[in-house]
Amino acid sequence: MGPTEADIGRVVSIGYRAWLDEQLARPATSHRTYWEARDAAIRAAAAPGAMVDTRDQVIESFWKQAVTGEDQLRQRMVWALAQIFVISMADDTVGNNPRAVAAWLDMLGDKGLGNYRELLESVSLHPMMGVYLSHLRNQKADPRSGRVPDENYAREVMQLFSIGLVELNEDGSPRLVGGNTVDTYGSADVSGIARVFTGWSWTCPDGPDNNCFSQGNVGGVSDPDRSFKPMIGYAQYHSPEAKSFLGTTIPAQTARIDPEASLRVALDTLANHPNVGPFIGRQLIQRLVTSNPSPAYVRDISRVWANNGSGVRGDLKAVVRAILLHPEARAASTDSSGKLREPVLRMTAMLRALGASSDTGWWRVGNTDNPGTSLGQTPMRSPSVFNHYRPGYVAPGTASAARGLAAPELQIAHETSAAGYVNFMRDAVSQGVGASNTIAGVTRRDIQIDWTAELAVATDAAALVDRVFGKLLPHAPPPAALRSEIVAAVGAIVVPTTGSTATALRNRVHAAVLLTLVSPEFQVQR
Numbered sequence: 323m324g325p326t327e328a329d330i331g332r333v334v335s336i337g338y339r340a341w342l343d344e345q346l347a348r349p350a351t352s353h354r355t356y357w358e359a360r361d362a363a364i365r366a367a368a369a370p371g372a373m374v375d376t377r378d379q380v381i382e383s384f385w386k387q388a389v390t391g392e393d394q395l396r397q398r399m400v401w402a403l404a405q406i407f408v409i410s411m412a413d414d415t416v417g418n419n420p421r422a423v424a425a426w427l428d429m430l431g432d433k434g435l436g437n438y439r440e441l442l443e444s445v446s447l448h449p450m451m452g453v454y455l456s457h458l459r460n461q462k463a464d465p466r467s468g469r470v471p472d473e474n475y476a477r478e479v480m481q482l483f484s485i486g487l488v489e490l491n492e493d494g495s496p497r498l499v500g501g502n503t504v505d506t507y508g509s510a511d512v513s514g515i516a517r518v519f520t521g522w523s524w525t526c527p528d529g530p531d532n533n534c535f536s537q538g539n540v541g542g543v544s545d546p547d548r549s550f551k552p553m554i555g556y557a558q559y560h561s562p563e564a565k566s567f568l569g570t571t572i573p574a575q576t577a578r579i580d581p582e583a584s585l586r587v588a589l590d591t592l593a594n595h596p597n598v599g600p601f602i603g604r605q606l607i608q609r610l611v612t613s614n615p616s617p618a619y620v621r622d623i624s625r626v627w628a629n630n631g632s633g634v635r636g637d638l639k640a641v642v643r644a645i646l647l648h649p650e651a652r653a654a655s656t657d658s659s660g661k662l663r664e665p666v667l668r669m670t671a672m673l674r675a676l677g678a679s680s681d682t683g684w685w686r687v688g689n690t691d692n693p694g695t696s697l698g699q700t701p702m703r704s705p706s707v708f709n710h711y712r713p714g715y716v717a718p719g720t721a722s723a724a725r726g727l728a729a730p731e732l733q734i735a736h737e738t739s740a741a742g743y744v745n746f747m748r749d750a751v752s753q754g755v756g757a758s759n760t761i762a763g764v765t766r767r768d769i770q771i772d773w774t775a776e777l778a779v780a781t782d783a784a785a786l787v788d789r790v791f792g793k794l795l796p797h798a799p800p801p802a803a804l805r806s807e808i809v810a811a812v813g814a815i816v817v818p819t820t821g822s823t824a825t826a827l828r829n830r831v832h833a834a835v836l837l838t839l840v841s842p843e844f845q846v847q848r
Contacts, residue, residue: 323388323398324671325796338652342643343492345546350431354550356383357424360684377411377420378688384427386685386700388670389678393431396823399642401666406602407445407483410704415453422450423702425550438627438636439593439604445483446589449524451475451748455707457519459536462561471561476516479705480507485568485597493617496602499617506597507568514567518588521560521581525551535559537829538649555581559609568595593636599627600846603641605713610642611651614727619650660848662731664710665690665697665743665848671754672839674748675793676771686768693739694747710734746837751832773831780827783813783834790834797848808837 333341360379370376391397409426411417426448433441445451452458457475459483481487489504496503525545526534535556538544543549557579565572565584570591572584592598595708603623607615623644630640646649653659663671672678680686690697703708711733716723720732754767779785787809800808812834817826838844 323394323401323667326674327679327793328796329394330796333422338647338834339643342395342646345393346435346639346642348393348396350396350428351387351391352394353380353383353387353424353427353431354400354421356386357421361421363534366388367553373755377417379684380411380423380427381687381689381703383687385670385673385687386680389673390686396431396435396624398610398742399638400427401594402700403430403434403441403706405609405709406605407441407451408704408707408709409448409450410706412703412704412705413454413835415485416450419450419453419549422549426450427702429550433473434754435639437634438598438638441638442479442483442593443585443589444552446475446479446519446585447522449549449551449553451555451790452522458521459504459523459559460516461559462517462520463563463801471513471516471520472517473512475519478662479519479592480511481709484592484601485595486601490597490600491602492621493602493613494620494624495617498523506595511567515588517561517565518572518581518584521558521579522553522558523559524548525554527701529554530556530558530807532558535752552608555585557581560584567591594793596635599624602667603645606641608647608661608713608728608730611648612659613659613729613731614658616650619648622648658725658727662735663845663847664727664731664734665699665700665739668695668743668845669750669755672750672794673771676835678755678769678771679754681759681761681768681770682765684768686759687755688757692742694742695735696742697740698734698739743772744840745834748836751839753843773828776831776834777827781817781829784828786830786834787812787838790831792837794835794838794844798843801843802841804841804843808841809833811837 336746338343357376357379360382361374361376364376364379367437387397401847404427407430409416410424411423418422429444429448430441433444449458452475454473455475455478460470460472460475463470485506487506489506491497499719519654523535523712526538526540527543527545528534528540532740533538534651535558538548560579560581562575562579564574565588567588568591570587572587575584589667600620603614604620605620607623623641625641626637626644628635632639634640650659689703690700691703692698699710713730714728715730715733716727717729717732720729722729722732751771754770756768758765759768778785779789787800787805791805812830813829815822815833816827817830
């Protein structure tokens with residue numbers, strides 16, 4: 323989520339591969355455990371009978387783990403996967419279940435470094451995905467009423483979570499027949515696989531009970547963890563007809579209706595489709611490394627996806643290793659490499675690099691949706707299932723568009739968000755981040771940065787700028803022209819020999835940091 327000086331030292335000491343192995347072996351930090359502790363503390367402090375809303379505490383957990391978690395690679399993978407397999411608290415059906423959203427993040431952390439087939443099943447059966455894309459309580463067709471199975475999840479599990487819209491070659495390029503692209507699926511495939519996702523609903527003390535299917539309880543008794551335990555199949559609501567999709571047919575179920583058997587076939591079919599490696603693999607490269615990977619880069623990752631070297635398909639640990647150790651990931655930057663850092667990752671990088679801490683320990687960042695006054699992006703609050711931005715987005719009227727380059731994060735970059743980011747970071751640097759607390763008689767924002775080391779060199783503008791650049795831009799020395807501009811700006815803040823020396827030195831530090839944070843060199847990851 324952004325390097326620290328200690329991280330850089332560790333990588334230099336043990337090497338890339340050993341560092342990756344060390345990270346992959348670290349135990350996962352739990353978002354649900356954090357949320358439960360935070361929720362209990364808030365309820366204990368609230369007035370009796372008061373309404374308590376702890377949706378923001380999921381966001382707090384994201385920031386806490388992103389900035390302080392020891393399992394950095396896992397949390398980085400969680401964020402990447404959360405932008406591919408999207409649920410959103412902007413939708414109240416999800417937002418009203420914050421404990422389950424925290425559990426969703428834990429599921430991505432667990433399955434996201436396991437096997438893709440298992441991840442796809444966990445995503446498909448998670449109740450929060452079920453309520454978000456409306457396949458929880460999805461019922462078989464009823465000819466008398468004209469009801470047909472809901473096709474929402476059936477469409478998105480193909481379009482977004484597995485195979486995409488057009489058939490791909492191993493290198494991610496579209497497969498052409500007669501000069502034309504080939505659709506991966508049609509309306510008949512959607513209808514066929516929609517039947518698979520009928521009859522799934524809450525886990526319940528008496529699962530076959532009709533009331534369990536519709537209400538999640540029987541006799542008023544429900545499973546306290548039903549909002550994140552995998553959905554179960556209810557045979558009486560599952561489509562018994564034959565289900566045909568993607569060249570596969572599940573025969574009609576007559577003697578025994580079996581939702582689990584239908585699901586196994588469907589997910590095996592999707593997971594084994596040749597599109598999955600280049601389609602999901604390319605997006606992981608985009609999220610982790612560069613917006614425009616070469617065909618060779620995508621091809622190499624697709625091959626690891628197909629076979630991890632031991633005959634296993636969809637080994638996500640092997641895929642992540644291959645992405646980060648690929649020569650193209652670590653080669654000297656070209657004018658088409660790298661990616662725009664989305665706002666959330668700019669702030670995680672800043673907070674980690676500058677050693678930020680939370681006064682309360684809760685990391686009370688809160689909602690940062692507003693692009694004019696905040697980041698314009700909040701974790702787990704995507705505006706739709708299509709994420710905050712599309713992976714293939716090309717920004718109209720830009721130099722990158724003229725070259726046909728994707729710039730996904732530019733979809734949420736505009737005049738308002740550019741100004742809003744500068745203003746937000748100005749306040750973050752000078753005042754801290756998040757909600758205000760009063761501790762020991764002092765009222766200030768929850769997340770603060772200790773500037774002691776920077777203040778110690780602030781009398782020397784050049785030394786201060788080099789220190790700040792070294793922390794925030796560890797991937798390359800500062801461009802000479804930019805360094806000169808910032809040194810001049812910082813040096814223009816006069817440090818008096820008497821009087822308000824401390825204020826002037828602090829202003830120098832704030833100026834050096836802010837000008838670095840808003841520079842293109844920081845906002846673009848190379």
